Amino acid sequence: MDFRPVVRAAGAFQQSPSAEEIEAVCRRAFGGDTPPVSATELGAGMYNNVYRVELTGHQRPVILRVAPEDGRQFRSEQHLMRNEFASLPWLAVISPLMPQVIAADWSHEVIGRDWMIQTHLDGVPAPEHLGTYPRTAWPIFFRQLGAIARSVHAVRGPHFGPVAGPGYATWSEAVIASLDQIAADLDSVGLDSADVRKVSAVAAHDHAVLDEVTEPQLLTGDLWTVNCLLDPEAEQPLITGVLDFDRTEFGAVEADWTIRMARAKRDEREAFWESYGSLDRSPEAEWRALIHEARHLGAIRLERQRLEKPDAVLESYEAMSEVLAGLS
Structure with missing residues (x-):
């Protein structure tokens, strides 16, 4: 071979x-x-x-x-x-x-x-091929991505938390368990977990705001450009495949990585919302978004540690301090 x-x-x-x-x-x-x-x-x-x-x-x-x-x-x-x-x-x-x-x-x-x-799926990874189109065509890609995310989020599950379990009765239980696991992982590799534990404590104190989410909706976990394939011959961006759904869970849609990335910049990705629809922008939803961002940052910190990127690990502490300031 x-x-x-x-x-x-x-x-x-x-x-x-x-x-x-x-x-x-x-x-x-x-x-x-x-x-x-x-x-x-x-x-x-x-x-x-x-x-x-x-x-x-x-x-x-x-x-x-x-x-x-x-x-x-x-x-x-x-x-x-x-x-x-x-x-x-x-x-x-x-x-x-x-x-x-x-x-x-x-x-x-x-x-x-x-x-x-x-x-094996045919297609070219979107990060390699999207740039071959003029930027004026990029909204077409993000509009498709919004439609895919919307269809996944429309699926309701039997519990909160990872699809394979463990399952939780409430969204707050699932979020707090996830934050505590991330903190324990940070401890295991010698990184300071105090900020993640502070977020967990805030989430536990104000769990009622998290538990306004009563429907466990299916989250993609990791869907963004890197996990999309494009038709190499199409005249405009055309998603032909999506990959890597190993971080799926049932929870609040605004906690999904896809939503986090769609909200990150005001550029061509604004077209995402044209097909996905609008998000809840209430004060309670924005507070939950900070908790969800803290969970993402904790996971990012672990990934950066795994990839041996110490400078990027340090950046995660700065970003987490901003989240904690917003929660205070």
Whole structure:
């Protein structure tokens, strides 16, 4: 097999399985008559290891995603791949845009990590292709993204919190549990978690404002430009695929990463709201938005630590202090 992993430092968070392990995974999924011809790691992701695999006798490649070893996962990021798998029936509204699961294995019998094989979607990552269009065409992309987010958010769930659980009866319980997990993760890597714990305390004290959210709506978790594929031949931006729904949860729509990013700048992304609709802008909703932003910043801090970006970690403390000032 032609094996082409991404070369990383020995201590990097992402560690590639060996060629032999990938061959064993393919035997488990497809049997011994369709060995892999090649496995090329795609370097865009920052959590799972992702490979485009060519198989003997198959005209189209497949995508293999391999999760980090359980012991390397933060408490707040446990079994994200399993969460995505559990989300698929809830994401049926956008299934034509999503890859289909061919095989998944949480047993660790073949390799000591969760893995999933999916169909390969045609298209070019939006960060690579959107810039080939004039900026006057970019609103077309964000209008499509707004429509996709709206259709996902229209789905109601049975509980608050991650789709795969644990489930909570109220939104405040889910948010506070998430903040506490993030704080514990920060402690585990030697980072100061005091500001995250302060936000958790504020959320607990004023939980009634969070609990004005009474319907658990499906959140994409991580949907933005980096997780979209575009038609390479279309005369204007056309989303042909969406990827990586491992952070889905049921909660308040304004807590979704997609909404956070759509609100971040007043530029072409304003077209997002034309198809999505308006948000609640009441004082209570804006207060909740600060709590949600703090949760995003805590998760961002952990990611930056994982990627060994100390300056970016420090920036997260400055941003969190602004959030705390707004909550006081």
